[in-house]
Amino acid sequence: MSTLLVIGNKNYSSWSLRPWLAMKQAGLDFTEIRIPLDTPETHDRILQYSPAGRVPVLIHNDLTIWDSLAIGEYLAEQFPGHWWPEESAARAIARSVSAEMHSGFSNLRQQMPMDCRARLPRQGRAPGVQTDIDRVVEIWRTCRQQFGAGGDFLFGQFTFADAMYAPVVSRFVTYEVELDKIARAYTDAIWSLPAMQEWLEAAATEPEYLAESKL
Template identity: 50%
Template sequence: MAALSLVIGNYNYSSWSLRPWALLRHLGLEFSERRLTLDTPGFAAAVAQYSAAGRVPVLLDGELAIWDSLAIIEYASELAGGRGWPAERSARAVARAVAAEMHSGFAALRNEYPMNIRARGRRVPLTEPLRQSIARIDALWTDCRRRHGAAGPWLFGTYSAADAMFLPVAFRFQTYGSDGLGPEARAYAAAAVADPVIAPWVRAAEAETEVIEYSEIGRPTG
């Protein structure tokens, strides 16, 4: 049995769970999954077994419980000998800034475009804060791809934590449309959601039957 265990929420909806899961998979670290169902009466008691913060993801390594996506990503990278961040120091510093910007920012995008991996063809009003979030993501992805595209298909050439942090955003563009993204950012988002390494997560999201109504916004009307 794998020593590491990742406590996650619903595959379809839990964007914070997806981030470290994707990096653990890319690093080739073995881990088991413990899935809790978000937005149910039993969730609070279930997650309290693992974390007093009351949120997923949580990474368990023996007695150690790490309860935040970015902290899990850093721990996973340490276990993998520093892989998961660019090897070159200045690229690594920028990748950390990119990942941290996602972790602490983009509130409008997170609220107005809830991750809903199964859904397609959803449309929600483009508020000014949402437009600004999308413009910032477009600029960030385009700049990274122009600088590092020659080294590989990911934001910093080879796969890094920055890609894992932005993977749920790529799924959001698949659900709500990618208006506002330029060609490089669109191509990056399309490649990110088609990444074979994360395909098992997508299959699990498609097989789930729970519906969290507040995340099911933007259905076509009429």
């Protein structure tokens, strides 16, 4: 039995952070393979694990699963843990906000790429970015108010929806985005998770620097 997660650079690979953090939160024992992005070998190295040529990739025994959301759903089926809210309506909304993250916020993602160790307070303010930020904050506020009573996360206890938004938290820290009280408390909750700190510490020591990251 083996569980392997193929990821990119911790400093830059926002999609990799999602399943990695969720797997850590669930206490899963897994091996990680880190492939630095944006090098001449990157594409061929990722292709050794996934025909899609993108990370993250989960390899569970002889099964390969790619794409962060599909990985999240597979993990929830295969491993015990609080992957999604227990209550049906909360679970449906958790999946909606996760899917919205997965397919949306292109201005935010392009203009404020994840760069965990950097602090870039004056960068990233381009047309459309504030609209994305406002929508993220609205999602967080709605989830916290409607479903968050049992803990500090979007649906109380940590779920895969929080993992989906963890890279946005990192972006808000890097670009020093001004936030209201609820959003600030939520970013603090994600930021202070020991697993998040573990990721950030590893990101800080990585040797690669990408000048124009759009990951």
